[in-house]
Amino acid sequence: MTEHADASEAVRDAVLEAADRIEENKTHLTDLDSAIGDADHGANMSRGFGAVAERVAEMDDAEPHEIVKTVGTTIISEVGGAAGPLYGGSIMSASTELADGVTAETTVAFAEAYLEKLTDRGGARVGDKTMVDALTPAVHTYKKSIEVDGLDPLAALAKAVDAAERGVAYTVPLRARKGRASYLDWRSVGHQDPGATSTLILAEAILDVAAEHLDGDVERDARDPAVIRAEKEGLDLAEAVDGEEPEGAE
Ligand code: ADP
Numbered sequence: 001m002t003e004h005a006d007a008s009e010a011v012r013d014a015v016l017e018a019a020d021r022i023e024e025n026k027t028h029l030t031d032l033d034s035a036i037g038d039a040d041h042g043a044n045m046s047r048g049f050g051a052v053a054e055r056v057a058e059m060d061d062a063e064p065h066e067i068v069k070t071v072g073t074t075i076i077s078e079v080g081g082a083a084g085p086l087y088g089g090s091i092m093s094a095s096t097e098l099a100d101g102v103t104a105e106t107t108v109a110f111a112e113a114y115l116e117k118l119t120d121r122g123g124a125r126v127g128d129k130t131m132v133d134a135l136t137p138a139v140h141t142y143k144k145s146i147e148v149d150g151l152d153p154l155a156a157l158a159k160a161v162d163a164a165e166r167g168v169a170y171t172v173p174l175r176a177r178k179g180r181a182s183y184l185d186w187r188s189v190g191h192q193d194p195g196a197t198s199t200l201i202l203a204e205a206i207l208d209v210a211a212e213h214l215d216g217d218v219e220r221d222a223r224d225p226a227v228i229r230a231e232k233e234g235l236d237l238a239e240a241v242d243g244e245e246p247e248g249a250e
């Protein structure tokens with residue numbers, strides 16, 4: 001098989017895995033959105049990625065950037081609300097960065113373009129309690145791991161996923177300043193952001209498929225302690241994060 005065909009297969013697998021995980025987490029995402037939004041994030045993402053999976057499964061001869069562009073255009077056409085156009089538009093725009101193939105360099109460019117488009121469109125910054133809180137540290141970590149630390153793309157991606165996970169935990173104590181959750185103002189504090197969570201789910205799917213295709217071991221050595229505790233003790237992340245407050249703190 002040619003390199004291009006390998007990359008296309010990896011990208012297609014990553015997209016299909018992402019769609020599966022969104023489906024698995026549909027109720028979870030909806031529950032998160034019901035606490036600080038309108039309880040449709042799971043349904044929105046599942047509708048979008050369901051349509052994406054159908055289209056992408058048939059794209060046998062497509063190049064990687066064409067597959068990624070289809071992900072974006074499909075989400076735009078299927079998903080309304082805030083997250084749909086943000087995800088879809090940013091993926092579509094950033095897909096051109098993969099026109100020369102899928103390499104360490106082009107994936108850094110893709111990640112940066114995706115973050116830039118998303119913040120341009122949505123106007124959210126780190127600290128506003130949105131998907132930007134998971135995405136920004138992930139993209140910065142990926143770029144730095146490759147360009148400064150000289151890690152290979154898989155190791156860099158693992159660090160990026162850990163950064164996204166910490167970003168999700170960081171949304172819990174924040175007050176929302178963008179999107180529907182901002183209507184709740186201080187009442188949004190203490191809840192995990194749904195869009196940051198779906199961003200992490202997508203990043204994890206990409207990491208796991210990249211590990212399979214690159215035949216590499218993934219070291220998740222910088223995971224968020226609150227997330228690990230939540231998993232171990234069967235807690236909601238918000239409970240685990242709250243539980244970390246020092247005694248006597250308000
Ligand atoms: P809606 O808020 O229209 O119901 P969704 O429920 O699908 O759309 O998505 C909600 C998520 O969208 C939020 O959890 C947040 O992460 C993200 N979001 C909302 N507004 C913005 C924005 N301006 N910039 C970035 N992300 C945003």
Ligand code: MG
Nearest residue numbers: 037038040041
């Ligand atoms: Mg919603």
